[in-house]
Amino acid sequence: QPPQQLVLAAEFPSAAAACDAVCRIMERGHTPSLLELMDRTTVRAVNAMASMGLPETTEALLLCAFDTPDPLADLAAVGALCTAAGATEVVPADNPAESELLLQARRMSLTALEAVKPATMIDDVCVPRSRLGAMLAGTAAIAEEYDLTIGVCAHAGDGNTHPVVCFDHHDPDESRRARESFDAIMALGLELGGTITGEHGVGVLKKEWLARELGETGVELQRSIKAAFDPLGLLNPGKLF
Template sequence: MGAGAGVVIERLRQGLPGEAVLTDPDVTAAYARDQAGFCPAGTPGVVVLPRTVEQVRHVMRTATATRTPVVPQGARTGLSGGANASDGCIVLSLVKMDRILEISPVDRLAVVEPGVVNADLSRAVAAHGLSYPPDPSSWEECTIGGNIGTASGGLCCVKYGVTAEYVLGLDVVLADGRLLSTGRRTAKGVAGYDLTRLFVGSEGSLGVVVRAVLALRPEPPRPLALAAEFPTVEAACDAVCRIMGGGGGVDGGGGEPAHTPALLELMDRTTLRAVNDLTRMGLPETTEALLLAGFDTPDAAADLAAVAGLCKAAGATEVVPAEDAAESELLLAARRSALVALDRVKGTTMIDDVCVPRSRLADLLKGVAAVADRNGLTIGVLAHAGDGNSHPTVCFDASDPDEAARARASFDEIMALGLELGGTITGEHGVGLLKKEWLARELGPVGLELQRGVKQVFDPLSLLNPGKLF
């Protein structure tokens, strides 16, 4: 800490309740990192848990006055090290700011604090016949503030889009403690630069979100899903292209209409085995890829029947539609558990988040298999296949230096492959610490220079989440 730990802590206590300032090293250590298993983390100097906007402003004024770095945190479910502490920092945990301030059915919006859990918001707006579509796999734990920080996605992005498309306005505490309001409550608005979108995905590096105005949609019917088994991942990816592109396969031909599933998820054989080991669900382990497709349309059964035909045309060996919404939810529960299941394979995982054009998804998965063979490692693949966002997950023993080095090499090879295929290094997990070297490669020198310039405008002392992004 720039002014000494004791001085900083004393100044923090002048504007925060005693219970909101944590200094016990055994307690603060629990706030040192997110769920990225292979990223360095420092030792926090202090952890603060404010409950009001004014308390957050006090924290940032104190940080600026004492030149102390601040690491904003939500539920720490992130997978890129974006919430990891730096040595001596103030960890600013926003989980106590967890109120839903307003739900407006007429305006179809909700106003929330950043610590609101995604699933809690979904349940609250459902009571009004509305929905908040972004649904990360960790939706029962992750917070809206964290979702905004990483511009997170989820299983339903293929139809409903990602977090950025639902954030209408923000209240943000800047590095010097000033309070900035961005955006709007209206359905339309183009006044000035879009600062709201700038903060979405900024990983706490430009300011601290303390309130969000979120767009809502009418609640759709519960989705009906099917599971299709494929003898190769290439065949499964062909089915994805047929479903999204109009039924003619990867060459773009055919005369059938394209479909808009509410979800279109892929799990490879390695992932299926891991999920079975964890959940005992009895998923098919003899298949090379399982595709889950779901529809929440008025005639979901007819949509599923059409997609079943496309899957069979692409080479599916078996297509099993769920009989009802409850059975569909079991399939989705299996998919949501996949990352946790893969983490148990070797004890540590590095989770890639490469997004490529749908037409190149098969090339990515073939390349990932080659990377696994070349490095002698287990790499499970799960994907939001409908939007080309895959999560190749490298499983390894972190206590084995050689295996850990091969894991890092594999991770980097997969990111390089994603860029080569016209994709991006992150579709929804963010850059954090894990991918900062790769961000520069994707942005290029001009893009990197301009982004650093934006950071300088908002945070001239580089106090907010230092060492992340770039």
């Protein structure tokens, strides 16, 4: 029987305050089973899809879960850290059922953002936790610069962000701006000491960025490893770059 998992939701007046709370939580040695962040754009998209009643005035919603022997005590400690970081509201769930409702909001984030426009481009930029606030602020600035809706949900505990660029792929100009914003987000991540892919790999869409992160020597090393394991080029043919 796995231990019960309880979740806390904390509202913040800024992404910077939410990211400060994340750093405080991890620096104190807490080991949450989940530490997720949703920005205002994502919260509004979820409400529009499911009418979940999430607080649309908040700039960032942080969800923290524990499945420890005493999750209530852990949530209380984390709640105090969130308040110290500037949270305007801290709501710990009293039972697993309430916790599940909060987690549903996070699970439907991508689906909700996909409903905003006919197409999406999903980034996977990971930065040091200390630069997470700058990453979110920079992404918001990119959304404004390119006049696009970009929602961000993040695995905040390890600085892994998923900016979701929403656009109409039938509109050539909007498609161009979407691709440029997607690239700008990756450039921002590298500037902040991060990586273009935190968990989902490079793939075809990001292949031009691999050399920018690893350098030509790093890319050549990757080619050598591929050749050692697949000298005949049978694995994933045509994708080597």
